[in-house]
Amino acid sequence: AQSVAQPEDQVNVAEGNPLTVKCTYSVSGNPYLFWYVQYPNRGLQFLLKYITGDNLVKGSYGFEAEFNKSQTSFHLKKPSALVSDSALYFCAVRDDTGGFKTIFGAGTRLFVKA
Amino acid sequence: EAGVAQSPRYKIIEKRQSVAFWCNPISGHATLYWYQQILGQGPKLLIQFQNNGVVDDSQLPKDRFSAERLKGVDSTLKIQPAKLEDSAVYLCASSQTRDVLTQYFGPGTRLTVL
DSSP states (O other), X not given: OOEEEOOOSEEEEETTSOEEEOOEEEOXXXXXXXXXXXXXXXXXXXXXXXXXXXXXXXXXXXXXXXEETTTTEEEEEESSOOGGXXXXXXXXXXXXXXXXXXXXXXXXXXXXXX | OOOOEEEOSEEEEOTTOOEXXXXXXXXTOOEEEEEEEOTTSOOEEEEEEETTEEEEOTTSOTTTEEEEOTTSSOEEEEESSOOGGGOEEXXXXXXXXXXXXXXXXXXXXXXXXX
C-alpha cells in the first residue's frame, strides 16, 4: 500500500536562509512524487513533480526537490526563503503499478520569519 | 484560463441534514477528483471520474455520500444524512489527459456539521 510521511508538523526558518521540508514515502512500484502548497482559504497549488529521470526537480517559485530512491525520500528545498513562502506544504505519492489514487501527507506548516 | 470553480464556499448544517457541493473543472479536463480534507490532515480521495465514468471510489462512504458527473463536465457531491465527523473542507480537482498526474484544485467548500 502507498503511504507518505511528513515528519515535521512545522518548520521555522529565517528569511534569506535555506529551507528544507521533509517527505518520505512507501509504494509498491516506482513512485510518482509531488509537492503542493496551500495558502489560507485556498485550494492546493501544484509546485513540482518527479516522474523519472534527473533526481533534482525544479518547480515553481524557486522551489526544488530531490528524489532519493535508497532513502525513499523527496525533500522540498529552497536556497533562500521568503516571508511569502509561509504556507502549508503537502507531499504526495502515486505509484506506477496501475493504481489511480494519489496519497497526500498530513502537511508541514512552513513559517518564515522576517 | 479559468480555474476549478466550486460552490458554495461555506456551508453550515445540522446533523442528519443533507448537503450538496458543486464543482466545475477546468475546460477540457477529463479527470475530476473529489477530496475530503479534515482539519490537520492531508486531502483524502473520495472519488475520481474519468469523463463521466468512476475510476476509483474505494474511500467514498457509499451509505451516505454520492457523486455524479453526468455529462463529463461538472460534478455534484452529496451527503445524506450528514454526521458530525463530515465536517471538513471538500476539495475538487481536475487534470488533463496529456498530463493526468498534475492536479489543479478549486478553493474548496468548508462544511460545518452541528
